[in-house]
Amino acid sequence: MIQIKGIAASQGISFAKAYFFNNPKLEVLEKKIVNTSEELLKLDSAIELSRRELKLIKEKTSEMIGNDKANIFEAHLLILEDEEYIETVKTDIISKEINAEYALKETSDMFIHMFESMNNKYMKERASDIKDVSKRIIAHLLGVSLPNPSLINEKVIIVANDLTPSQVAQLNHKYIKGFVTNIGGKNSHSSIISRQLGIPAVVGTNNITSIIKNGDFLIVDGTTGIVEINPNNEILKKYKEKKEILKKEKENLYKLSLLKTETADNKKIILSSNIGTLKDLQEVKKNGSEGIGLYRTEFLYMTKGELPTEEEQFNIYKQILLNMKNKSVVVRTLDIGGDKRVPYLGYPNEMNPFLGCRAIRLCLKEKNIFKTQLRALIRASIYGKLCIMFPMISTLTELREAKKIFEEQKIILKKKGYKIAENIEIGVMIEVPSAAILSDFFSKEVDFISIGTNDLIQYTMAADRMNENVSYLYQPYNPAVFRLIDFIIKSAHNENKWVGICGEMASDPIAIPILVGMGIDELSMTSTSILKVRKHIKKLKFSEMKNLSKKILMCRTSDEVISVVEKEIIK
Numbered sequence: 001m002i003q004i005k006g007i008a009a010s011q012g013i014s015f016a017k018a019y020f021f022n023n024p025k026l027e028v029l030e031k032k033i034v035n036t037s038e039e040l041l042k043l044d045s046a047i048e049l050s051r052r053e054l055k056l057i058k059e060k061t062s063e064m065i066g067n068d069k070a071n072i073f074e075a076h077l078l079i080l081e082d083e084e085y086i087e088t089v090k091t092d093i094i095s096k097e098i099n100a101e102y103a104l105k106e107t108s109d110m111f112i113h114m115f116e117s118m119n120n121k122y123m124k125e126r127a128s129d130i131k132d133v134s135k136r137i138i139a140h141l142l143g144v145s146l147p148n149p150s151l152i153n154e155k156v157i158i159v160a161n162d163l164t165p166s167q168v169a170q171l172n173h174k175y176i177k178g179f180v181t182n183i184g185g186k187n188s189h190s191s192i193i194s195r196q197l198g199i200p201a202v203v204g205t206n207n208i209t210s211i212i213k214n215g216d217f218l219i220v221d222g223t224t225g226i227v228e229i230n231p232n233n234e235i236l237k238k239y240k241e242k243k244e245i246l247k248k249e250k251e252n253l254y255k256l257s258l259l260k261t262e263t264a265d266n267k268k269i270i271l272s273s274n275i276g277t278l279k280d281l282q283e284v285k286k287n288g289s290e291g292i293g294l295y296r297t298e299f300l301y302m303t304k305g306e307l308p309t310e311e312e313q314f315n316i317y318k319q320i321l322l323n324m325k326n327k328s329v330v331v332r333t334l335d336i337g338g339d340k341r342v343p344y345l346g347y348p349n350e351m352n353p354f355l356g357c358r359a360i361r362l363c364l365k366e367k368n369i370f371k372t373q374l375r376a377l378i379r380a381s382i383y384g385k386l387c388i389m390f391p392m393i394s395t396l397t398e399l400r401e402a403k404k405i406f407e408e409q410k411i412i413l414k415k416k417g418y419k420i421a422e423n424i425e426i427g428v429m430i431e432v433p434s435a436a437i438l439s440d441f442f443s444k445e446v447d448f449i450s451i452g453t454n455d456l457i458q459y460t461m462a463a464d465r466m467n468e469n470v471s472y473l474y475q476p477y478n479p480a481v482f483r484l485i486d487f488i489i490k491s492a493h494n495e496n497k498w499v500g501i502c503g504e505m506a507s508d509p510i511a512i513p514i515l516v517g518m519g520i521d522e523l524s525m526t527s528t529s530i531l532k533v534r535k536h537i538k539k540l541k542f543s544e545m546k547n548l549s550k551k552i553l554m555c556r557t558s559d560e561v562i563s564v565v566e567k568e569i570i571k
């Protein structure tokens with residue numbers, strides 16, 4: 001019976017067995033072999049096991065997230081059939097009299113190096129396929145098993161050093177009841193997606209993988225960040241009761257789903273949803289959301305192994321707009337880089353990925369990818385109320401260039417005879433301090449502003465949102481952050497533009513009274529937070545919150561901000 005405390009990343013309580021999701025170390029040493037025919041048989045059998053496994057993974061992936069995404073495993077299966085690859089391994093075993101795993105590793109490394117050095121994205125992509133496939137065969141040769149979350153068919157809690165955003169996006173929440181990781185922060189994209197999927201999660205525990213054994217019974221409390229390992233009956237009972245209370249609270253909140261959001265003195269605020277996939281629309285409806293304030297389009301690019309076509313994107317954007325009828329849908333153009341890597345684009349690893357070629361920077365380099373997305377969006381615009389925003393803008397020059405490309409694509413499509421909505425709104429995400437400081441100028445050149453506080457906090461505080469060692473500096477309530485937000489809201493309102501917040505701060509109970517007092521027009525969040533926030537706002541008075549926000553601007557530290565809010569709100 002041990003208790004571990006980490007960072008509460010996604011609310012909810014779950015109980016299940018631990019499932020280790022750590023890639024084992026595959027140590028391959030060269031050995032001299034006398035009986036090469038036996039070694040060839042070993043290789044054939046490892047290839048056959050890999051083939052069966054890949055077929056099953058392909059089938060499961062296709063059931064869970066569709067054929068497109070399962071195609072990546074078809075590519076892996078084809079590598080197993082590649083005669084040049086397999087024959088080279090076999091020839092090496094015979095001629096050099098070496099063990100199968102060493103021969104396979106040498107041949108794979110040669111092909112990987114060859115494909116990686118080609119100046120062609122498709123070929124670079126093949127290199128990463130060979131890496132994956134060779135790892136699988138070597139694991140079978142060494143008799144170790146690789147974790148395969150798509151093959152899990154019983155309820156488990158995943159325990160891992162880390163999970164990437166695309167791994168989390170593909171978790172099947174029928175079986176995966178929660179996850180716990182060594183590293184990570186509350187606002188990493190993996191944590192954000194877990195909240196969207198409603199999977200309880202605790203991250204940043206530092207060393208959970210060295211404490212838990214595969215199969216241990218776990219309780220994950222994503223509300224407090226506590227993980228109980230092999231709890232006794234008394235603890236188990238306590239958590240079961242807590243889970244029941246949370247369920248009742250949630251049911252009561254549904255009564256608010258048809259209401260508009262306004263303060264006690266009738267100041268209206270729009271509460272919108274952040275979504276990442278079409279599936280998220282269910283929760284949007286269920287929780288009485290008033291629009292989509294952030295559609296993170298990058299998951300279209302991350303789960304498939306290749307770029308989505310214009311047609312594929314058009315169909316998805318169209319469905320979302322039709323679903324939302326006359327409510328606004330704010331689509332963010334591609335924001336990859338940082339913690340969201342897309343290996344098939346062939347970009348090298350960066351020393352500081354969050355300060356590197358990310359989001360709009362990448363789109364302005366890879367203009368064809370950007371143009372394709374914009375054309376798909378423009379074509380879909382006639383099906384609803386479309387707003388497009390550009391992420392991680394640092395300069396007005398970037399904004400102007402992005403807008404110019406958007407206008408050019410509009411002209412191209414018009415010439416081709418496409419109908420286009422007249423009222424597409426163009427906005428900027430303010431996430432970088434340089435843009436925040438110049439937000440008075442930015443406000444003149446856009447229709448709206450959306451403040452991405454997740455990044456604005458990390459760049460203002462110079463504290464990586466993924467790094468638990470500096471999480472004490474990742475301070476949403478630091479007065480420096482609130483001064484920037486206040487200036488952005490004033491700047492937008494001076495130009496009669498609306499301004500929203502789409503970072504996690506939008507659903508933070510301490511930040512909400514301050515943001516309301518500053519005059520925020522829209523708050524966009526995970527759908528499941530909307531009703532709780534609506535209830536919170538209904539109790540606030542705008543007139544009082546205005547005074548509160550003035551006090552906050554005179555605070556010196558994060559702790560001071562918290563105590564002022566607590567004193568004023570809880571009284």
Ligand code: PEP
Binds near residue numbers: 431451
């Ligand atoms: C943000 O930075 O606040 C934001 C909404 O974007 P993301 O979390 O996807 O970086």
Ligand code: MG
Binds near residue numbers: 391452
């Ligand atoms: Mg961001």
